[in-house]
Amino acid sequence: MKQVGFAAFVAFWSCVGTLLMLFWLVPVTPSDAAEEKPGYTLAEVAKHNTTEDCWMVIESRVYDFSDYIPKHPAPAIVMANWCGNEATEGMKTKGYGNNHSQMAWDMMARYQIGVLKED
Amino acid sequence: MIPSKLKTFTLTLAILPGLLALLFITAADFSSAGALLNVLGRLTGIWGMALLLVAAILCCRVPGFDQPFGGLTKLWKLHHQLGATGFLMILTHPLLLAFAAAEISMDAAVYTLFSSQSAVLWGWVALIALMIFMAPTFAFFGKPDYQRWKWMHNLSGVTVVFALVHTLMLSRTLPGHWGNAVWGLLALMALGAIGYRWIFSRWRGRLPYKVTEVTHPANNVVELTLQPLRAHLKYQPGQFVYLTPFCRELESGNNEEHPYTLSSSPCEPTLRMAIKALGDGSRALQNLAINTEVSVEGPYGRFFDPKASANQAELWIAGGIGITPFLARLRHHARLNEDVNVHLIYCVQDEARLVFGDELQKLSNTISGLSFTPHFFYQQGPLNSYFVKQHCPDFNHREVYICGPVPLIDSSRRILTDAGVPLSRITTEEFVLS
Incomplete structure (x- = not known):
């Protein structure tokens, strides 16, 4: 067991080191420029306020989370209240002061459909 | 409760939180390779934490608590198995979560590991502390001094507290009250055990x-x-x-x-x-x-079965200072004037190392039913089946107790099992405790 423990210890730091090395070496792919996306007003977003048709505004970007809601770790009701609304606070606090992980923030890019425009 | 059933119960207690978490896993958790790695990452975290908590519960060393487990040595072995498996799972937990995030982007993978979120920082504090305190146990940097190992190993209890903070801040696989109930119960038991060990036993035990x-x-x-x-x-x-x-x-x-x-x-x-x-x-x-x-x-410890009858047919094999438990029992039988049905084979290098030899000879003369045979390595070589059969012809019908160095225990067990003695009739006690 001692050898297994030592091997696991070495493997752990090797994996962490490899991840950091890749992060440092692999160039960042520029994401789609937000400016190229269509613009939506808050009034338009507000029409998509159900869990089946759920748009949200987070940091001036518009997202369609309709397909994501069934995959969200928390029950659908947690996200339902933010559908059709400005939801930056929800994203940053989860409702109890805890920000979402970087993974969650990065994953949102998949669901962006546009940017917020003035009414 | 017999030891094997209690061992099963303990293992069940350790894997129960993970099994409970399986109930809350949805089809979405299998929607992609990343989602699957993510759920595996969360499960290894839950199982790792639960195994460490149960391992901590077992280290309380309350006198008598070890009896149903078959003695403290067997309890320590279970503690080691649970602790080592938990440690491996805890190491896997952040890596799987980072690999899962790599499906989104390399940034997400690295930021999953190195987030400034306080919950993640607590996780790192717990993990690094666990690595430091477990380093002597796994002999990462050579075999440590016994007292230093023990001091460091006791401190690993602190990591349980850090890991609990991390778990309670991030726990989402076991939702709401389920998470609080499971972790609260296990944490209470573990902290009670650590509290007994560190505080109560020092003053009252x-x-x-x-x-x-x-x-x-x-x-x-x-x-x-x-x-x-x-x-x-x-x-x-x-x-x-x-x-x-x-x-x-x-x-x-x-x-x-x-x-x-x-x-x-x-x-x-x-x-x-x-x-x-x-x-x-x-x-x-x-x-x-x-x-x-x-x-x-x-x-x-529970070397001898306290429920066994006094005249049960037994073969005792002792090596070196491993004679001590047998000597204690013989002194006890002599005081109570009890007859026994025991054959004692006492293995030592030479006559000079036959500790308590004279007293054992006297006891074999006074206790009815006791046969005593010294075995000298320098004359007769390693203990073999011929020697055992020659001095104790009915050995394969006796309950066997072996105490001594590990090589003697291993060779004696081999001799006995080769002759058809079932393992259930062989009780051993290594003279190596850690």
Whole structure:
């Protein structure tokens, strides 16, 4: 067991080191420029306020989370209240002061459909 | 409860939180390779945490708690298995979560590991602390000194608290009240065990004794006689205690506890223990002064079955200082004038190392039903089946007890099982405790 423990210890730091090395070496792919996306007003977003048709505004970007809601770790009701609304606070606090992980923030890019425009 | 059932119960308790979490896993958790890695990452975190908590519960060392597990040695083995498996799972947990995030982007993978979120920071504090405190256990940097290992290993209990903070802040696989109930219950039990070990046992669990006699039955072996200063310990023959001497003049081991088997009969008004110089602490005890105050914590171990009848047919194989539990039982039978049905084979290198040889010879003359056969390695080579059969022809119908160094235990077990003795009839006690 001692050898297994030592091997696991070495493997752990090797994996962490490899991840950091890749992060440092692999160039960042520029994401789609937000400016190229269509613009939506808050009034338009507000029409998509159900869990089946759920748009949200987070940091001036518009997202369609309709397909994501069934995959969200928390029950659908947690996200339902933010559908059709400005939801930056929800994203940053989860409702109890805890920000979402970087993974969650990065994953949102998949669901962006546009940017917020003035009414 | 028999030991195997209790072991199953303990393992069930350790894997229960993970099994409960499986109930809350949805189809979305299998929607992609990343989602699957993510759920596996969360499950290894839950199982790792639960295994570490149950391992912490088992280390409480409350006298008597080890009995249903078959003795403290077997309880320690279970503690080691759970702790080591938990440690491996905890190492896997952040890596799987980072690999899962790599499906989104490399940034997400790295930021999953190195987030500034306080919950993640607590996770790192717990993990690094666990690595530091477990390093001597896994001998990452060579074999450590016993006392340093023990001190570091005790500190690993602190990591449980850090890991709990991390778990309670991030836990989402076990939702709401389920998470609080599962972690709250296990944490309460673990903290209770650690609290007993660190606080209660130090003040109330140890009995004060005084050294009244020091004899040397052989070179490098001392037998201490201890007189109780308060209450006298209640124990069974063959059990062991943790002895802590309080003597600043000792070359080594002052105020340090070490386990030693009692060699006295429970009927005696004093405690006796035979100690061979195997390390710095036990070597220093060879010259312990009369009237030195010591503390005794225990008793632990369950070498002999306390429910077995006195005249059960038994074969005892002892190696070196492993004679101690057998000596304790023979002294006890002699005091009670009980007949036995025992054959004792005592394996030593040569006559000079036949510790308590004269007393054993006398006991075999006074206790009816006791046969005593010394085995000398320098004359007869390693113990073999021919020797056992020659001196104890009906050995494969007897309950067998073996105590001594690991090579003797292994070879004796092989001789016996090759002759058809089932493992369930063989009880062993290694003289290596950690």
